[in-house]
Amino acid sequence: QVQLQESGPGLVKPSETLSLTCTVSGGSISSYYWSWIRQPPGKGLEWIGYIYYSGSTNYNPSLKSRVTISVDTSKNQFSLKLSSVTAADTAVYYCARGTKTSPYPLSYWGQGTLVTVSS
Amino acid sequence: SYELTQPPSVSVSPGQTARITCSGDALPKQYAYWYQQKPGQAPVLVIYKDSERPSGIPERFSGSSSGTTVTLTISGVQAEDEADYYCQSADSSGTYGVFGGGTKLTVL
Numbered sequence: 001q002v003q004l005q006e007s008g009p010g011l012v013k014p015s016e017t018l019s020l021t022c023t024v025s026g027g028s029i030s031s032y033y034w035s036w037i038r039q040p041p042g043k044g045l046e047w048i049g050y051i052y053y054s055g056s057t058n059y060n061p062s063l064k065s066r067v068t069i070s071v072d073t074s075k076n077q078f079s080l081k082l083s084s085v086t087a088a089d090t091a092v093y094y095c096a097r098g099t100k101t102s103p104y105p106l107s108y109w110g111q112g113t114l115v116t117v118s119s
Numbered sequence: 120s121y122e123l124t125q126p127p128s129v130s131v132s133p134g135q136t137a138r139i140t141c142s143g144d145a146l147p148k149q150y151a152y153w154y155q156q157k158p159g160q161a162p163v164l165v166i167y168k169d170s171e172r173p174s175g176i177p178e179r180f181s182g183s184s185s186g187t188t189v190t191l192t193i194s195g196v197q198a199e200d201e202a203d204y205y206c207q208s209a210d211s212s213g214t215y216g217v218f219g220g221g222t223k224l225t226v227l
Contacts, residue, residue, distance in 0.1 A: 035216070045154075045162065045205050047216035058214055061120060094161055103216065104207065105152040105167040112161050 002027040004095050004110035012089075012117050018082040022095030022110060029053055029076045033098030035106060036069060036080045038091040046091075050103040051078055058103075085117045121145060121210040123219035130225040137193040139222045141206030144187055151189040152207045153182060155200075156221075162205065166191060193224070201226045 008020035022034070036048040049059035051069045059067045063082070071078040082089060092114050096106040123143040131137040141151060151169050154162035164173055166182035169189055179194045193200055206219040 037218075044221040045156075045207075045218040047207075047218055050216070061215060104150070104209065105164050106154070106162070106207070107164050107167075107173070109161040109163075 002097060002108045004097065004108055006093060006095050006110045006113040008113065008115070010114060010116060012085055012115060013119050014086055014117055015084055018080070018085050018089060018115055018117070020080045020093055020095075020113065020115070022078050022080075024076045024078075024097070029071065029073055029078065031100050033100075033103040034069075034071065034078045035096045035098060035103060037094045037096060037106070038089075039094070039112070040088075040091045048080065048082075048093075050098065087117050089115070090117045091115060121215065121217050123206055123208060123217055125204075125206060125219040125222045127220070128223045128225065130227055131196050132227045133198060134195055137196050137200070137224055139191045139193075139204050139206075139224065140188055141190070141208075141219045142188045143208060143217075143219075145211040146184065146187050146189055146208060148211055149209045149213060151182070151184065153180075153191045154205045154207065156203045156205065157201075165204075196224075196226055198226050200224060 003025045005023045012018045030053045035050040051057045066083045068081040092112040094112045095110045097108040153166035156162040169184040170182040181192045203221045205221045
């Protein structure tokens with residue numbers, strides 16, 4: 001059974017860069033699409049972007065200037081970087097897996113990690 | 120930017136049928152997916168490709184599509200179905216993902 005686990009700092013200062021890693025276990029990161037989604041406290045889900053195992057990416061236009069998603073197949077991990085963060089970026093961040101041919105559906109999700117932006 | 124529109128809330132009594140709609144201009148071209156999220160938990164996929172049900176999801180969950188609206192139907196609602204439900208799809212080009220605002224299902 002595929003499992004995903006997010007990791008990274010739970011507190012980030014305003015204007016700094018948020019960095020998270022998703023470690024995939026129980027299966028290979030190769031041949032699949034991998035996504036990041038976030039959810040501000042008490043609010044709905046927001047799609048951040050996805051990466052194919054080969055490295056091709058697509059990002060939410062509203063975040064595109066600040067987002068980078070990368071993959072490390074040797075470590076079975078993919079990562080999220082979000083620059084110039086503000087309090088509005090405070091959210092639970094989820095990583096998820098798509099299929100071999102499409103970013104959707106998101107069949108497997110990590111448990112999520114809360115990132116708070118505060119000085 | 121592209122948006123999917125869901126009602127904020129739906130309420131039903133146990134045993135009744137709940138219908139949650141999701142509207143978007145690109146839905147005739149792009150598949151819709153439905154996720155269930157209970158408090159403090161990650162979302163769980165309950166319907167994919169408009170009407171397909173993943174293994175392990177009860178048969179009372181079904182999906183349908185008509186024009187620019189897709190519908191999640193839960194027949195014979197049980198107390199355990201109380202949760203937030205999100206539709207998800209992509210823009211008309213299939214490039215960008217998008218979630219609906221979510222619908223809180225209350226079982227009375």
